[in-house]
Amino acid sequence: MLCDSKSNENEQSKPIFTKTITKEDKYFFSNTLAGLVKALEGQYTTIDFRNEACVTGKISHVDAKMNVEMEDAVFYDPMGAEHVFPNFFVNKRNIRYVHIPKKTPSVELIGRQLTQMEKKKVKDPHTYKKVRAKRYNDEIVQSAFSGEASTSM
Numbered sequence: 784m785l786c787d788s789k790s791n792e793n794e795q796s797k798p799i800f801t802k803t804i805t806k807e808d809k810y811f812f813s814n815t816l817a818g819l820v821k822a823l824e825g826q827y828t829t830i831d832f833r834n835e836a837c838v839t840g841k842i843s844h845v846d847a848k849m850n851v852e853m854e855d856a857v858f859y860d861p862m863g864a865e866h867v868f869p870n871f872f873v874n875k876r877n878i879r880y881v882h883i884p885k886k887t888p889s890v891e892l893i894g895r896q897l898t899q900m901e902k903k904k905v906k907d908p909h910t911y912k913k914v915r916a917k918r919y920n921d922e923i924v925q926s927a928f929s930g931e932a933s934t935s936m
Contacts, residue, residue, distance in 0.1 A: 808847035809900055817849040818900075820881050822892035830873055831880040835861040838871055849875045 804812075812818040820842070829839045830851065840856030856871035883889055 804847075804900070811847035812900060813897060815849070817845065817847055818896045819883070819889060819893055820849055820851065821845040822896040823881070823883065823887075826884060826887070828884060829882040830878055831882070832873075832877045833879050834877075838873065840868075840871060843870075849878065851875075851878070851881075 812821055824842050824845060827839070827841050829837055830853075831837045836859060838853060838856050838858045840853035842851060843854045844852040851873040853871045853873065854869060856868045858866040858868060858871065860866070883892075
């Protein structure tokens with residue numbers, strides 16, 4: 784089924800998968816080559832399928848299982864015919880190869896992707912117990928250094 788690109792010109796292309804990255808997703812991105820494909824988001828590349836077909840286009844989204852969503856895609860079937868699609872979804876099990884552009888070194892792509900996914904430490908919120916203990920400690924320190932403490936002789 785071919786999509787008419789004229790009808791979708793005014794629509795903004797949004798990725799199908801808009802959920803946040805979970806711990807499981809981070810595990811897959813950091814321990815499989817899905818992280819490398821994730822780092823190719825926003826770049827034009829070619830994906831070869833198992834049935835000798837391929838698609839060329841801009842990668843708009845990759846999930847942890849390596850399902851790929853592309854935009855401005857040109858699909859080449861095994862007979863060599865071209866089909867143009869404004870949006871194209873590639874199921875993970877149909878992928879044979881993902882071509883990495885020559886101008887982008889793969890080691891840098893992986894490193895950049897891993898640093899983007901690093902967990903940022905969130906400062907612990909102050910609980911009532913912590914605030915009360917800090918206030919009590921501050922009062923003791925203040926009284927010890929202000930001379931209010933009695934000195935025995």
